[in-house]
Amino acid sequence: MADRAAVPEVIWARPERAGRGPRPAYSRADIAAAAVRIADGGGLDAVSMRHVAAELGCGTMSLYNYVPRKEDLYELMVDAVSGEHEEWEPSGDWRADMVRVAHQTRTLMHRHPWLPRLMSPVYGFSPNALKYLEHCLACLDPVEATYGTKMQLVGLLNGVVTMYVSNELATAERSRSLPWSEEQENAVRIAYLGSQIAGGAYPRMAAAFTEDPGPIDLDAVFDMALRKVLDAFDPERGQSSAN
Amino acid sequence: MADRAAVPEVIWARPERAGRGPRPAYSRADIAAAAVRIADGGGLDAVSMRHVAAELGCGTMSLYNYVPRKEDLYELMVDAVSGEHEEWEPSGDWRADMVRVAHQTRTLMHRHPWLPRLMSPVYGFSPNALKYLEHCLACLDPVEATYGTKMQLVGLLNGVVTMYVSNELATAERSRSLPWSEEQENAVRIAYLGSQIAGGAYPRMAAAFTEDPGPIDLDAVFDMALRKVLDAFDPERGQSSAN
DNA sequence: GCGCACTACGTACGGTGTACGTAACTAGGA
DNA sequence: TCCTAGTTACGTACACCGTACGTAGTGCGC
Numbered sequence: 215m216a217d218r219a220a221v222p223e224v225i226w227a228r229p230e231r232a233g234r235g236p237r238p239a240y241s242r243a244d245i246a247a248a249a250v251r252i253a254d255g256g257g258l259d260a261v262s263m264r265h266v267a268a269e270l271g272c273g274t275m276s277l278y279n280y281v282p283r284k285e286d287l288y289e290l291m292v293d294a295v296s297g298e299h300e301e302w303e304p305s306g307d308w309r310a311d312m313v314r315v316a317h318q319t320r321t322l323m324h325r326h327p328w329l330p331r332l333m334s335p336v337y338g339f340s341p342n343a344l345k346y347l348e349h350c351l352a353c354l355d356p357v358e359a360t361y362g363t364k365m366q367l368v369g370l371l372n373g374v375v376t377m378y379v380s381n382e383l384a385t386a387e388r389s390r391s392l393p394w395s396e397e398q399e400n401a402v403r404i405a406y407l408g409s410q411i412a413g414g415a416y417p418r419m420a421a422a423f424t425e426d427p428g429p430i431d432l433d434a435v436f437d438m439a440l441r442k443v444l445d446a447f448d449p450e451r452g453q454s455s456a457n
Numbered sequence: 458m459a460d461r462a463a464v465p466e467v468i469w470a471r472p473e474r475a476g477r478g479p480r481p482a483y484s485r486a487d488i489a490a491a492a493v494r495i496a497d498g499g500g501l502d503a504v505s506m507r508h509v510a511a512e513l514g515c516g517t518m519s520l521y522n523y524v525p526r527k528e529d530l531y532e533l534m535v536d537a538v539s540g541e542h543e544e545w546e547p548s549g550d551w552r553a554d555m556v557r558v559a560h561q562t563r564t565l566m567h568r569h570p571w572l573p574r575l576m577s578p579v580y581g582f583s584p585n586a587l588k589y590l591e592h593c594l595a596c597l598d599p600v601e602a603t604y605g606t607k608m609q610l611v612g613l614l615n616g617v618v619t620m621y622v623s624n625e626l627a628t629a630e631r632s633r634s635l636p637w638s639e640e641q642e643n644a645v646r647i648a649y650l651g652s653q654i655a656g657g658a659y660p661r662m663a664a665a666f667t668e669d670p671g672p673i674d675l676d677a678v679f680d681m682a683l684r685k686v687l688d689a690f691d692p693e694r695g696q697s698s699a700n
Numbered sequence: 701g702c703g704c705a706c707t708a709c710g711t712a713c714g715g716t717g718t719a720c721g722t723a724a725c726t727a728g729g730a
Numbered sequence: 731t732c733c734t735a736g737t738t739a740c741g742t743a744c745a746c747c748g749t750a751c752g753t754a755g756t757g758c759g760c
Contacts, residue, residue: 236756273710526717
């Protein structure tokens with residue numbers, strides 16, 4: 215009725231079970247799980263209302279009883295995998311705890327490579343996101359700072375992790391929808407890059423690419439970036455700006 | 458013919474003008490400009506092959522002579538606006554230069570709010586991206602570090618800027634496609650958040666939201682995050698990790 | 701037990717990316 | 731100089747998308 219009207223709605227605010235009518239055949243968790251299963255297996259682009267409905271075993275339009283818009287389906291998915299975040303008693307060493315949080319987020323994103331693309335601050339208030347944030351703030355209890363600053367740290371850390379994993383996954387995820395392999399594409403791009411650099415217009419880029427990088431350890435690079443960000447927020451280290 | 462075969466291709470490697478046949482009616486720059494115009498005006502989702510072709514004034518399928526896949530159209534767009542990056546003679550103060558670069562990127566993203574969504578490392582080797590990277594490396598000449606480390610700094614800085622602007626723009630961009638206003642949606646979400654917090658399960662979140670934030674100055678927050686990241690990379694400051 | 705709100709779902713519409721076929725055109729090789 | 735192969739131009743068609751709408755059937759609250 216007037217339910218589909220142009221009034222904003224947060225999916226978490228509507229009850230799973232309405233008072234009247236027949237009892238819903240699926241729970242929100244069922245739906246999220248189905249969508250996550252599809253995304254894990256076929257990439258985010260495989261998540262369509264039709265596919266999810268088929269995976270659930272119901273008609274396409276029945277899904278709209280549970281999920282008013284596809285955007286809400288995404289919100290369900292993000293919340294579901296956010297629930298995979300393991301929590302622990304804060305150790306007292308906030309840096310160690312935050313490193314652990316970040317690593318956990320990274321492995322989560324490796325397990326669900328579509329997650330970075332859905333990472334959006336507007337999903338920040340789903341039930342499991344609230345739990346996660348509360349846990350982060352608990353880990354930061356030893357830090358002398360306002361909650362505003364702590365939220366900034368969590369946000370920046372999440373952002374950096376998301377960025378890093380996005381980069382790690384970008385080519386892999388991209389090649390999923392392309393009719394050629396990741397290696398082929400890389401080879402062509404590097405060949406083109408080489409031809410450009412050979413022109414001499416980009417001397418520093420040329421130097422950067424002839425420089426022996428040594429063995430590249432993605433994990434180590436990730437760790438280093440992490441530590442740098444945490445260093446920047448450590449109140450015990452000298453700082454050039456007020457917090 | 459066998460040109461559309463499953464062989465990877467970088468759009469920058471194919472010549473704008475082929476030897477044979479009639480001369481192309483549009484340049485790559487024309488096409489990129491048309492797409493950018495549409496995205497600026499109607500959001501990234503308004504960029505469809507049909508719309509761009511119409512904006513150019515040609516048939517839909519004619520576009521495919523210039524742009525083999527839509528993905529390449531995106532690549533054209535990112536490169537085009539990357540060309541708006543202004544360059545300057547490095548000042549010798551690399552921190553100041555990098556701050557300037559970051560601010561420029563941010564204003565660029567405010568001018569083209571669809572840019573963050575298209576920021577992908579696979580687009581990193583377009584002509585204007587090469588120019589941009591070379592300029593960044595030139596600004597970092599005073600820094601004693603390998604090019605690898607410098608590239609990491611540029612990457613991390615870009616990532617942080619992208620993250621920040623994404624967050625700034627997320628709700629605004631989202632509300633573009635929704636049938637209600639951003640304020641309405643925010644009000645509903647905050648109301649829900651309040652109801653959750655009132656439950657008492659998230660004491661720190663509750664404290665964070667009752668804490669008087671004072672006047673929030675997005676520019677100042679951005680500047681602070683920026684400085685923290687730069688601090689972390691400054692070799693003249695003590696550091697807890699090898700570079 | 702009546703009525704109504706809810707569930708279920710088929711159909712249909714307007715949009716998307718793009719494969720394919722055809723016609724016009726032009727530059728290189730004979 | 732002419733021929734022909736490769737390009738440009740573009741209409742048609744297909745599979746798929748999100749979702750508005752209408753119609754049954756179901757079971758709770760009054």
